[in-house]
Amino acid sequence: GDSVTQMEGPVTLSEEAFLTINCTYTATGYPSLFWYVQYPGEGLQLLLKATKADDKGSNKGFEATYRKETTSFHLEKGSVQVSDSAVYFCAPYNYGQNFVFGPGTRLSVLP
Amino acid sequence: NAGVTQTPKFRVLKTGQSMTLLCAQDMNHEYMYWYRQDPGMGLRLIHYSVGEGTTAKGEVPDGYNVSRLKKQNFLLGLESAAPSQTSVYFCASSYHNSGSTEAFFGQGTRLTVV
Numbered sequence: 422g423d424s425v426t427q428m429e430g431p432v433t434l435s436e437e438a439f440l441t442i443n444c445t446y447t448a449t450g451y452p453s454l455f456w457y458v459q460y461p462g463e464g465l466q467l468l469l470k471a472t473k474a475d476d477k478g479s480n481k482g483f484e485a486t487y488r489k490e491t492t493s494f495h496l497e498k499g500s501v502q503v504s505d506s507a508v509y510f511c512a513p514y515n516y517g518q519n520f521v522f523g524p525g526t527r528l529s530v531l532p
Numbered sequence: 533n534a535g536v537t538q539t540p541k542f543r544v545l546k547t548g549q550s551m552t553l554l555c556a557q558d559m560n561h562e563y564m565y566w567y568r569q570d571p572g573m574g575l576r577l578i579h580y581s582v583g584e585g586t587t588a589k590g591e592v593p594d595g596y597n598v599s600r601l602k603k604q605n606f607l608l609g610l611e612s613a614a615p616s617q618t619s620v621y622f623c624a625s626s627y628h629n630s631g632s633t634e635a636f637f638g639q640g641t642r643l644t645v646v
Contacts, residue, residue: 453633464536464622464637465575472632510574516628519565519590520635524574 423448425511425523433529434501442496442526444485444511452513454478454487454494455520459508468496468509501530534558538623538638545613545645553608553641555623563626564606565590565635566598568619575622581606613645 428443446454453472457465469478474489483498494511508525539554555564562583567575577590581600595617597609606625610617620642626635 455634457635457637464639465624465635466637467634470634514633514635516633519577519580520624520626522567522575524572 423452423513423515423518423521425513425521427509427511427523427526429526430508431527431529433531435531436503437500438530440496440498440501440505440528442509442511442528444494444496444523446492446494446511446513446521448492448513448515448521450515451489452515454485455512455514456483456485456494456496457510457512457522459510459525461507465510501528503530503532506530536623536625536636536638538621538641540641541639542642543644545610545643547613547615547645549613550609550611551613551643552610553621553623553643555606555608555625555638556604557606557623557625557636558604559625559627559636560603561625561627561636562603563628564600565624565626566596566606566608567622567624568592569622569640570619578608578621613643615645617643618645619643 424447455470456468458468469480471478471487477486511523565580566578579598584603623638624635
């Protein structure tokens with residue numbers, strides 16, 4: 422079945438540092454790719470998505486590009502803020518199947 | 533527009549007790565899901581439904597049952613709770629439209645089985 426590998430956390434950065442969270446996936450067919458974010462005490466919410474190769478999803482300063490050749494969807498942000506502290510989940514999705522979530526990467530941003 | 537609402541938000545059960553978690557969505561979504569989240573394990577799919585009256589097993593279905601009698605509601609039942617079912621449970625719903633999709637999550641139910 423589909424699966425996701427995310428870089429292990431926790432990731433601790435200082436405010437304004439550059440962020441990369443790696444995500445690679447194994448999936449049949451041609452999945453859509455998602456990044457979800459979970460703030461403390463809350464459910465998951467969509468951060469960004471991409472539906473085809475070379476598409477770039479972006480939101481709130483975060484970006485990720487759908488790389489079919491490397492089956493990757495790495496999350497980046499040029500300058501993190503304390504408010505970005507959360508757990509980030511990468512998830513491929515194939516139509517008619519289910520979202521498959523990785524283990525999540527916890528990010529802590531220090532002032 | 534409430535989105536996905538889970539009831540209750542917290543619950544403590546004794547081993548062997550039963551309970552039902554309710555998930556309600558007001559977005560007219562066909563797909564609904566129940567996940568559990570445990571430390572270091574990410575989200576694992578328990579059961580899901582692709583429409584009213586249909587359910588299917590996910591990755592970790594043992595010890596749980598579900599029902600989808602109405603399109604907007606998805607119930608998760610624990611017949612005889614065990615300490616291993618201590619977890620945070622999340623319900624989600626999703627739409628699928630011309631190749632586009634997105635899952636919407638509830639706020640979670642924290643269940644402790646003692």
